[in-house]
Amino acid sequence: MERLPTRLEGPILLQPAVHGDERGFFVESFRQSAFARLGVREAFVQDNHSRSRYGVIRGLHFQADPPAAKLIRCARGAIADVLVDIRPGSATYGAWEAYELSDVNLRILYAPAGFAHGFAVLSDVADVLYKQSAEWTPDADRGIAADDPAIGIEWPIPPADRILSDRDRAAPRLADFASAAAGS
Numbered sequence: 643m644e645r646l647p648t649r650l651e652g653p654i655l656l657q658p659a660v661h662g663d664e665r666g667f668f669v670e671s672f673r674q675s676a677f678a679r680l681g682v683r684e685a686f687v688q689d690n691h692s693r694s695r696y697g698v699i700r701g702l703h704f705q706a707d708p709p710a711a712k713l714i715r716c717a718r719g720a721i722a723d724v725l726v727d728i729r730p731g732s733a734t735y736g737a738w739e740a741y742e743l744s745d746v747n748l749r750i751l752y753a754p755a756g757f758a759h760g761f762a763v764l765s766d767v768a769d770v771l772y773k774q775s776a777e778w779t780p781d782a783d784r785g786i787a788a789d790d791p792a793i794g795i796e797w798p799i800p801p802a803d804r805i806l807s808d809r810d811r812a813a814p815r816l817a818d819f820a821s822a823a824a825g826s
Contacts, residue, residue, distance in 0.1 A: 643670075645680045646749070650739045653725050654681050654752035669748050671715060672773070682752045684711045686773035693718075694763045694770070697803040701760020701810065702726055702786040709755035710776035719768030720744035721761040722798050726786065728816070729756035736816055738795050743770075758786050762799045785813035792816055 646655040656677075661668045670676075677683075694700065701724070704710075714723060726738045743749050744765075753759050761770060776782075788795065788806065793816055797804070 643673075643676050643680060648739060648741075650725065650727055650734055650737060650757075652727070652729075652754045652757060653739065653741075655741055656680060656682075656750040656752070658748055658750065660748055671748075671750065672713070677713075677752075682713065684775035686713060686775055688774040688777050690772050690774065690778075692770045694768055695805075696763050696766050697799050698763045698805045699760060699788050699797060699799065699810070700807075702758035702788050702813070703760065704728065704758040704784050704786075705755075705774075705776060705778065705782045706784050707782055708776040708779075710774045710778075710782075711755050712753040712759055712772045712774055714743065714751045714753060714759070714761075714770065714772040715749070716743040716745060717769045717771050718745050719763065719765030720746070721763055721765075721768050721770060723751055723761045724759070724795055724797075725751075725753050726758040726760075726793055726795075726816070727756070728758050728786070728819075732756070736793055738793055740795075740798075760788050762797050762804075764798060784819070785810060786819055787813045787815050790815040
């Protein structure tokens with residue numbers, strides 16, 4: 643397993659060793675001791691699996707009290723996975739970074755607590771698997787608008803092809819969320 647460079651401090655992009663031959667491939671997608679050596683030290687308590695079609699944008703989601711880190715991979719297809727720094731006082735607050743995760747590159751992305759997470763499906767279909775360090779609860783579930791112009795994410799899906807849930811379409815902008823959190 644190799645740690646790849648990222649622009650934002652906190653996220654960790656991992657490239658696992660892939661062992662392939664005429665039968666296909668084998669890859670170790672999680673080993674707690676190897677991940678800890680590379681900086682991922684959370685205990686993960688919940689696994690999730692989503693399937694989406696081309697053009698779907700899920701997010702930007704995060705969990706408040708208790709916050710949750712995520713360990714994300716795309717087991718089928720390809721996605722543009724996006725993290726946004728929402729850590730108050732961070733030098734990169736509001737900055738985003740995208741990572742291509744696919745069933746070809748087999749990369750794994752660690753999203754620490756304090757980052758909103760979303761992805762756009764680039765292939766006909768994509769299966770996204772992710773672990774969480776805290777169990778999901780509806781009272782802690784939060785979201786920020788994926789098209790917030792103050793964040794300026796350059797989604798690789800043309801606007802006419804984007805498919806969002808009603809919840810994601812109605813999500814507040816980062817500035818509105820930050821104001822509400824501050825009690826303004």
